[in-house]
Amino acid sequence: AQTVTQSQPEMSVQEAETVTLSCTYDTSESDYYLFWYKQPPSRQMILVIRQEAYKQQNATENRFSVNFQKAAKSFSLKISDSQLGDAAMYFCAYWRHTDKLIFGTGTRLQVFP
Amino acid sequence: EAQVTQNPRYLITVTGKKLTVTCSQNMNHEYMSWYRQDPGLGLRQIYYSMNVEVTDKGDVPEGYKVSRKEKRNFPLILESPSPNQTSLYFCASSFLAGDLIRDTQYFGPGTRLTVL
Numbered sequence: 769a770q771t772v773t774q775s776q777p778e779m780s781v782q783e784a785e786t787v788t789l790s791c792t793y794d795t796s797e798s799d800y801y802l803f804w805y806k807q808p809p810s811r812q813m814i815l816v817i818r819q820e821a822y823k824q825q826n827a828t829e830n831r832f833s834v835n836f837q838k839a840a841k842s843f844s845l846k847i848s849d850s851q852l853g854d855a856a857m858y859f860c861a862y863w864r865h866t867d868k869l870i871f872g873t874g875t876r877l878q879v880f881p
Numbered sequence: 882e883a884q885v886t887q888n889p890r891y892l893i894t895v896t897g898k899k900l901t902v903t904c905s906q907n908m909n910h911e912y913m914s915w916y917r918q919d920p921g922l923g924l925r926q927i928y929y930s931m932n933v934e935v936t937d938k939g940d941v942p943e944g945y946k947v948s949r950k951e952k953r954n955f956p957l958i959l960e961s962p963s964p965n966q967t968s969l970y971f972c973a974s975s976f977l978a979g980d981l982i983r984d985t986q987y988f989g990p991g992t993r994l995t996v997l
Contacts, residue, residue, distance in 0.1 A: 812991070813991075818985055869924075873923040
């Protein structure tokens with residue numbers, strides 16, 4: 769069965785600095801999607817970035833980028849130039865087409881001025 | 882505006898009193914799903930549906946029912962709620978197009994349920 773592991777329950781970063789959140793997953797499939805979702809205090813689930821497993825190029829969205837290592841089954845999120853508004857819970861998720869979306873347990877990110 | 886809506890947003894009820902949480906999407910998505918979020922456990926899937934009249938169990942279906950009579954609606958039914966169903970519930974939807982952009986799940990605002 770597929771699993772997603774986020775080994776960092778909490779992380780902190782200074783404003784304007786860079787932070788990396790870790791995510792590893794376990795699957796025997798070769799074609800799947802990976803996501804990072806952000807959950808601010810409002811509890812809304814907001815898509816941050818997404819990656820297709822068959823694409824070797826790492827996805828980027830403005831200050832957010834991923835380091836996707838398919839062989840190592842690793843999908844870390846890098847936040848550059850951190851802002852106070854980046855403070856939230858971040859969830860890594862795995863989805864294979866028509867199957868269920870599997871989430872990690874989340875990493876709480878604190879941003880200090 | 883493309884969105885997933887849930888109602889109610891907050892609900893306090895008592896053990897055994899049947900309740901329904903509604904979910905509606907206006908994007909013509911085939912796939913809809915319910916999740917519950919509990920501290921330290923992340924989000925876990927309760928039920929999902931790949932189209933009208935097609936539903937299937939997720940990881941934690943016990944104590945819940947769903948129906949998909951129309952494409953846009955996917956209500957979650959708790960026939961006899963218990964305190965261990967106190968949680969934050971999310972509905973989500975997406976296409977089933979086989980491409981990353983269209984298959985990305987979008988979430989409703991969440992429903993905070995407390996069962997006393």
